[in-house]
Amino acid sequence: MSSTIAISVFVVSYFFIMTEKINRALVALSGGTLLLLTGIYQWEDAYSNYIDWDTVTLLFSMMVLVSITKKTGLFEFIAIRFAQKVKGKPIPLLFGSSLMTAIGSALLDNVTTVLLFVPIILTLTKLLELNSFPYLLTIIFSANIGGTATLIGDPPNIMIGQAVEHLSFTSFLVNVAPISLLIFLVMIFSVIFLFKNQLKIKDESFVNQLMEMEGEHYLKKTPMLYQSITVLSLTIIGFLLHPVFHIELTTVAVCGALLLLLMTEKEAGTEKIFEQVEWVTLFFFIGLFMLVGGLEEVGVIDELSRGIMWMTEGDLTYTALLILWTSGLFSGIVDNIPFVAAMIPVIKEFQSYGMANLDPLWWSLALGACLGGNGTLIGASANVVVAGLAEGAKQRIPFVRFLLYGIPLVIVSLIISTIYIYIRYLLPFQEAL
Template sequence: METTLAIIVFVVSYGFIMAEKMNRALVALTGGFLMLLSGIYQWEDAFTEFIDWGTITLLFSMMVLVSITKKTGVFEYIAILMAQKVRGAPIPLLVVVGILTAVGSALLDNVTTVLLFVPILLTLTSLLKLPVFPYLLTVIFCANIGGTATLIGDPPNIMIGQAVEHLTFVSFITNLGPIVLLIFSTTLIALIFLFRKSLIQQPEYVHELMDMDPSQYLKKTPMLYQSIAVLSMTILGFLLHAFVHVDLTTVAVCGALLLLLLTDKEVEAEKVFQEVEWITLFFFMGLFMLVGGLEKVGIIDELARGMIWLTEGDLPKTSLVILWVSGLFSGIVDNIPFVAAMIPVIEEFRSYGMVNLDPLWWSLALGACLGGNGTLIGASANVVVAGLAASAKHPISFVKFMLYGMPVVLFSLLVSTLYVYFRYLVPFLQSSL
């Protein structure tokens, strides 16, 4: 009875999350509380076993850091300066937008990056009288691709990094960075080719852009220098955490606390906390509770056994199945709940004799992050961009986006298949001979 009830609650909650008719955090938390009320697990289980407080705290700390930094105007300064460097030329501007979004998504996280850049982008395209769709498409694709490269770039990677201790910030860059760079470059070239005829410069509007003074957006107070310094130190801490033996969450919390203390006179902590994306944090908590219910009644074990049966326990087969299943599913549903459900499944493989699970983790990260480009609901960044565009009277059609997104996902998965096979699976097959 408990198993049936857990499945019903999970599926119904998932359905409401996909439909996006209600606040997804509210849906996830309601599902988690229904499992509590039905006796599937107790409060102690939820708080000590299922909710990953490390992931929640890391996300919260990064939100605090970015919330304070964006008040300095440094992100607007960078965007306008780069647009002026290319003199408003449409195709170079597209390239700059792609690079800034990808780098920002890798170092900050993709949701934060699109929240910062899209309003500026809408202003620039309006000023230069350029079609906005190619640029919004570029932002979404590059945010998800760039976010794949680092542990903090995309929520699925944060969840994987917190679940597997030995996968460090550097591990993500060295293992996923090369393939991300290839997919990013190819996708950007394809976007330029597709939209080259519609991206035509109108010189009469360029003068307004060139007359803008980027430095006017900078608030040259001590907070500007403090924010840049602490954010840089935090990212450096991520890179060095494996050598100094301090975990990522501790690094992020120290950075957030230090910046709050340094800037307390310029911006009150209460105002910073008000700008934290609490909906996202509570959404994560609800998801962890939902997946915890499935784990408690044994569904996760069954899924692991089913996948082992399907792939006959063969590591190469399992790795490629995870890559494609996660990639295609993440195009249909938000990748966060999918990864939350898959992490315990992969962890369960160890009990079936799989010793080296790293190829499975990299396959899950690549599939979940890159698969998010498939549809407008495939990743949180997509939903955010669509909402901002609709508010600015530039709505993105679900079907039109999918016509561009699905080919990008299929190409990304094909390239990732070759990468995973030759980098991880061929050495494994050779060592097992």
Template sequence: MDVILAAVIFAVSYLFIMTEKINRAVVALAGGTLLLLTGIYRVNDVFLHYVDWNTIALLFSMMVLISITEKTGLFSFIAIRFAQQVRGAPIPLMAGLCVLTAIGSALLDNVTTVLILVPIVLKITRQLQLPVFPYLLAVIFSSNLGGTATLIGDPPNIMIGQAVDHLTFLSFINHLAPIAGIMFITMLAILLPLFRKTLKSSASNKQKLMEMDASTYLVRSPMLYQSITVLIMTLTGFIFQTFLHIDLTVIALSGAVLLLLLSEGELSTEQVFSQVEWVTLFFFIGLFALVGGLEEVGIIDELARAIVLWTDGDYAATAILILWISGLFSGIVDNIPFVAAMIPVIEEFESYGMVYLDPIWWSLALGACMGGNATLIGASANVVVAGLAEGDGQKIPFLRFMLYGVPFVLLSLAIATIYLYIRYLIPYMG
């Protein structure tokens, strides 16, 4: 009975999130509350086991950093200068944003990258009077593809890297960066021609842009230099996190608290907190609670274990099935809990005679990271982008995003299947 109840509550909640008739944070929290009222799990289970507070704290910390830095005009300055470099041309602008997003997501992490870049995208598109949806779509795709390439780029990769000792930072680059690069080029080849006709900016808007003095937007006060210094320190900490042995969340939280202390004289904490995207944070909490209900009744775990039965232990079939199951499932729920459920299952594959598990780990990483592009709640970065856009009055329609996201994910998984076969499965089976 609990299984049916949890599945129904999740399905109904997901339907309301898709239709966008009610605020998505309210829907997710309502679904989690129903799971509590029906006794699927207890309050302690939700707050101690299912809500990923590391993710919540990381998001909150970066929102604080970005909120304070935003007040200095730094992002406006960067936005105008960047747009002027491409002379306001919409297509080069999109290509440039995609490259910046992908590189940032690989070297930092995709959530941090979109928190920095999305406010810039919103400012540029408003200045040039361009439709913002194509740019936000491109940023989301680029963030997830860039995050696929490295150990620290996307939460699923971090989790896999922590679970498998011999998969190092360089291992992820060696094995996942090539396919991430192939998919990034494929994405540009699809999106740039697709939106070429709809992305038009008038000559007058471009002229106004070129005549703007970006430096006038900078508020040259101590807070500007404090913000830049702390932001650089935080991002440097992310890059060298594996050497520092300090958790990403701790680095972000330290940066946020330090900047709050330094800027208190110019900007009150109340003002900073009022700019935090609380709707996005509470949506995450509700989403974790919803998926936690599926975990509590064993739905996710049973799905994972069924893979072994479906493939009858066949090595190649198992690797490909994990790729597609994780890819498709990550589009429906956030990829973090699915990967958490899959890790112990893959570890058990050794008892079925599978000694060399690396290709299966890469299958899980590729499926989870690339599958996140399917829907607005498929990956953490997607939710953050949607929250920032909504806060700026530029809501991303859930179903419209799916019209682009689902076909792109299916194409990504098809190309990843070919990559896995050529690089791992054919040599192994040969």
């Protein structure tokens, strides 16, 4: 009975999130509250076990940093300079912004990167009167693909790296980065082909105006500018040094946000900064974690994980490919974090069945969970953040429209990953038998 209730609440909530007729945060929180009222779990369980407060706090902290920095005009300055470098041409602009997003997501994390880049892209598309949808779409895709490439780029990779001692930062670069680069190139050229008619300047006078603009005029050269640049840079350095000092990314972000708030209190005002935080996005995350927690509480995710082990009967090839596709398709529907958390102990159990080399399974899980997030607008944290920022700028991304591009990309990504995993890991294993 409890399984039926949890699944029903999730499906109904997901339907209303897709239709977008009711605010998505309200829908998710209502679904989570229904799970509390029906006794699927207690509030203590939701608060302690299912709501990922690290993710929520990291998002909040980065939103604070970005909100303060935005007041200095830094994003407008970067946007204008970047657009002038590519001479306002829409396709180079799309490629350049996507490449920077992918690199940023690999070196930082994809949520932090989209928080930094989306305001810049929204500024540029408004300036050149371009359709923002292709640019926001590629930022989401690039963030998830770039985040796949490194240990710190996406939460599932961090979880896998913490669970498996021998999988280091270098291991991810060597094993996952090459295929991520290939998928990125396939994605960007596909988007350019699909949107080539929209990636055109309607009036060359916009480009002329852009080239004549002085980016420095947008910079407010007050102490807050230099304070923002310094603290934001220190925060990013802190992220990069995570593998060295092992300080949690959330801790670094919170310290950065608090430090900048203290330094800019008189000029920016804490209350005004808090008003600019995307609260709808944060509460949507809380509700989404509660919905997925319901599935986890009644054992749906765990049963799905164990079903993989039962179906493959311990065969390495079948197990690796089934994990890849299951995690890829499932991660487009619910957040990939609880699925990966459930899969890690299951994969570890395979050693007791005589499976000595588990690395192909870990790479399958990482690729599937990270790339599968491109499937829907709620498939990954970065997607939800971009949607929230876009909606705040009155450039809403329709759920179904995103689905039409996201699902095909996931299928293509998983096909490419299947070939890669089979040739690089599974074929040599079979030949050695």
